[in-house]
Structure formats: structure tokens, C-alpha cells
Amino acid sequence: MTCRIVSYNILAPILANRPEHYFKCQLEYLQIDHQWNLIQSHLEQEIMQNENTIICLQELTLTILPKFELFFRRMNYTFFHNLYGERRKDYMGVGMAIPYSIQLNSISIIKIGDHIRSMSKAFEKQTNLFTWKWDFYQLVKSKLIEVVSDPWETAMNRTNTLICVQITINNKSIYIGTYHMPCLYKEPDVMLIHASMVKDLMFQLAGGQDFILAGDFNIKPWDLCYKLLTEKDYVGCNMPESSSYEISYRSNTELVLKSAYREKNGAEPMYTNFSHTPPSPNFCATLDYIFFNGSLTVEKVLELPDHPSGDSYPDETHPSDHLMIAATFRL
Template sequence: MAVRIVSYNILVPILANRPDHYTKCQPEFLQTEHRWNLIQSQLEQEIVQHKNTIICIQELSLPILPKLELFFRRLNYTFFQNLYEEQCKDYMGIGIAIPISMQLNSISIIKIGDHIRSFSKLHNKETNLFTWGWNIYQSAISKFIQPISDPWEIAMTRRNTLIFLQVVIDGKVLCVGCYHMPCRYKEPDVMAIHSSIVKDLMFELSTGKDFILAGDFNLKPCDICYRALTEKDYADCILPKSDIYEISYQRNAGQVLKSAYREKNGVEPIYTDFSHTPHSPNFCETLDYIFFNGRLAVKDILELPDHPTSESYPDQTHPSDHLMIAATFELLS
């Protein structure tokens, strides 16, 4: 019994169609039609060449959504999606596609910001003459000094959602999640909150069953958050305090994930994201992962290049600034 998991950040058109941003890309390679032809070709190859292929998409967009719906319908797939961002970001979202023949037990779409809010309670501060005066003072100076943002408040305002499916493959239950981590490099506490909560939520939702969590996590293998996801009882990841809320959540450091590529190769890929932009010249890092937990064995993976062959993605053969990643798992009895 085996399942193939594919994860792909396909880059929203509103970001791709910016020659002033992707300054080392040829403009024709940024066009949606060129990119879409390559994307569907790559996805179809994974579906045709492997049994029980499940596709996890990040940076889904409203312009691409109808194309994907028709594509998956043609290949006898069911596509579940959630667009959560604003119009200025092409209503960016995520999706999971499964074969129509695959038994689906349940589906959940969870807005992580709302989940965080569910275990957060505003501090109940006593009001007296001193605090009343202090609040007036704080209000006055806030007009001249930008107040420090609370990381938990920022984490709650992120729109990112988790799609969680429970399927049955040859009589064995498997849970699959797809997530796109908020890209908040300048606010590592926010990323620590989201990564920790999504990981623990997968354990909670799967209720002891095997699960796979795939997506663009915007984390490098050397980052504290990655190590907290993959190393048991990792102590250097300390979630921040909140000045606004009482947070009842505590990170479960004993629950960790394995990474498919690291399990198979001993190391993560050299890179899964490559682009040259004014703010991040020659950015070449691993940000995409297929994590898992339970009685699953990695049979094989989609081999990735050792180094880019152009000045920047997207290019003639790479329709996104991310590489597609994939792994085949054996479901052990």
C-alpha cells in the first residue's frame, strides 16, 4: 500500500507578472499562460506515473482556480480549496486534490488565527486611578511613538488556513494536511507561534492516526522553528509572552515530525526556492517540506536539482520560484 504526496507553491500571477520585481527573469516566462502550461504538465506527470497521488497546492489564486478545477476534473480528481487572502494578493490560498476513487472520511478547513484566538483571553486588568492615568499617558505618546506589536495579536490576524483531510487507502486511514506558513521573517515569534500550533493541531486532529503535513513553511533547515518541529524536546524554541492576552496554549515539545527528504537522503534538499529580487538577491534556500508522523516509510522522492541553471526562477522550465517536491510513502500495517 502506497501513497504519493506532491507539494507545490505555484506562485500567484499578481506576484509573477512583475518584471520590475523578478529583474533577472525574461518577461515571457512570467506570463500566466506559459507558467500554467508547465505547471499542469508537471502535475499530470505525477498523477499518471504514480498510484494514489495526492496534490497539495500553495499560492493558489482566483485567476488560476478555474484552470485547476478543469484540470483535476479531467483527470478524475476532486479538488478542495480555500482562498483566504485579499484582492491585492490574488485572493491567495491553498488546495488539496485527491482521486475521485479515493475514499474521503472527513475534511476540515481551519483558520489558524481563529484557532489561536479560541485559547486566548484578554488580560483582566484592575482599573484604578494610577492605571487610568497611565492609560491616558500611553494613549498620548502612542500618537508620536509606534507601539510595540504583540506577536500573538499579529499571529491572530494572519488569514492562513490549514486544510486537513482524512482518507482511506486500501483499507488504511491516512490524514493529510496542507499549509502555507505566513512569511514573517522579521517577526520570528509569529512564525514560531504558527509553526508550533499547526504541528500540534495535526496531532490533535489525527487522533493517533498516521498523518502527512505538506507545504511551504518559509523555514530553513537551520532555523529554530524547523528544529522545534523535528527535534524532540528542543529547548531553544520559546514562545513569546503576550502583553494583551492570557494564552492557555503550551507547545508540546515531545511531539515532533519527520521530513520525507531528510529521511530518504539524510539531509534536506539543497534548495526548493530560488529567485533574484531587489529585496532578496540570489535567494536560494529550502522552504518546502513533506512532514509526516506514524507508521509510514519513505519509498522514494522526486529528485531535485543540486543548483539552479538560470539567473532566477521563473524561467523557461520552472514556472514558479519554488520547486515541486514529492514523496511516495508505504503505509505500514
């Protein structure tokens, strides 16, 4: 028995419809109707051509949510989602769809920032003359010098949410999770905290059973976060210190993940994200992954191109600046 895991950052319509940002894209390819027709076609093909297809979505937003609700109802799927983003980003979040035919045992929806906060305790302040002088000094200092933020505080304040379900297929229990990592390239410590926390949380939720974790992790295969997720006892991984909190969490460096594409092809895809924008001209890199742990075997993966065509995604055949990725697992 197999299951097919599809992961797709669909590109939020509110982010796509910015001609000044995707200035190398034709205007018609940035419209929601064009986006939706292609997304629907891609997903329907995956569902019809594979058994037990589970869909993981990132950059799901309020505007396009009703279309997905109707689509998955028509395809006989149960659809779960959590929209956690800011209003200006149309409450962007994540979603997961499971066929009615698959037994659904449990659902966990966890805000990683809140999970981090549950393992943190703020340092107690001693109120005396010295601390008053110290607080005054810090206040003056903050006005004159750019103060470096506490990465743990930043990590706690992120609302990114993990959706994890436990399902049974042919008497085989398995956990499936999806996550969209905070895109904070200038604050790598925050991404390191979230990557480690999500990994360890999936191991905790699965409780020794097989699991799959798919999504847009905003990390490249050579980044520190990728090594933390995939290399046992990686020596270069040290959690940052906190200036404000006592952190009880310790990253479990013995628990690591395998990547479906690397297991099957010997390497990660050449790219899963391609766009030309003012902040990142000609950006082309792998950011999306299907990680797993346990006795699962990767039978096949969705074939991806070696290099992009055109000047930038979205285009005539790509509704998002991300490629859809997929893997079939033998349970």
C-alpha cells in the same frame, strides 16, 4: 500499498507578472499561460506515473482557480481549496486534490489565527484613576516611540488556513494536511507560534493515526521553527509572552515530525526556492517540506537539482520560483 504526496507553491500569477520585481526573468516566462502550461504538465506527469497521487498547492489564487477546477475534473480528482488572502494578492490561498478512487472520510478547514484566538483570553482592564493615567501615558508613548506589537495578536490576525483530510487507502486510514506559513521573517515569534500550533493541531486531528503535513513553511532547515517541528524537547524553543492575552496554549515539545527528504536522503534538498528580486538578491534556500508522523516509510522522493540554472526563476522550465517536491510513502 503506497501514496504519493506532491507539494507545490505555484507562485500566484498576480505576483509572477511583475517584471520590475523579477527583473532578471524574461517577460514571457512571467505570463499566466506559460505558467499554467508547465504546471499542468508537471502535475499530470506525477499523477500518471504514480499511484494514489495527492496534490497539495500553495499560492492558489482566484485568477488561476478555474484552470485547476477543470484540470482536476479531467483527471478524475476532487479538489478542495480555501482562498484567504487580501484582494491585492488575488485572495491567495491553498488547495488539495484527491483522486476519486480514494475513499474520503472527513475534511477540516481551519484558520490557524482563529484557532489561536480560541485559546486566548484578553486581560481584563480595571477602570479606575490609575488606569486612566496609564492609558494616557501609553497613548503619549505610542506617539513618540515605536511600540512593539504583541506577537500573539499578530498571529491571531493572520488568515492562513490549514486544509486537512482523512482518507482510507486499502483499509489504511491516514490524514493529509497542507499549509502555507505566514512569511514574516522580521517577526520570528509569530512564525514560531504558527509552526507550533499547526504541528500540534495535526497531532490532535489525527488522534494517534499516521499523518502527512506538506507545504511551504517559509523556514530554512537551520531555523528555530524547523528545530521546533523536528527535534524532541528542543531546549531553545520558548513561546513568547503576550502583553494583552492570557494564553492557555502550551507547545507540546514531545510531539515532533519527520521530514521525507531528510529521512530518504539524509538531508533536506539544497534548495526549493530560487529568485533574484530587489528585496532578496540571489535568494536560494529550502522552504518547502513534506513532514510526517507514524509508521509510514518513505520509499522515494522526487529528485531535485543541487543548484539552480540561470539567473532567476521563473524561467523556461520552471513556472514558479519554488520547485515542486514529492514523496512516495509505503502505508
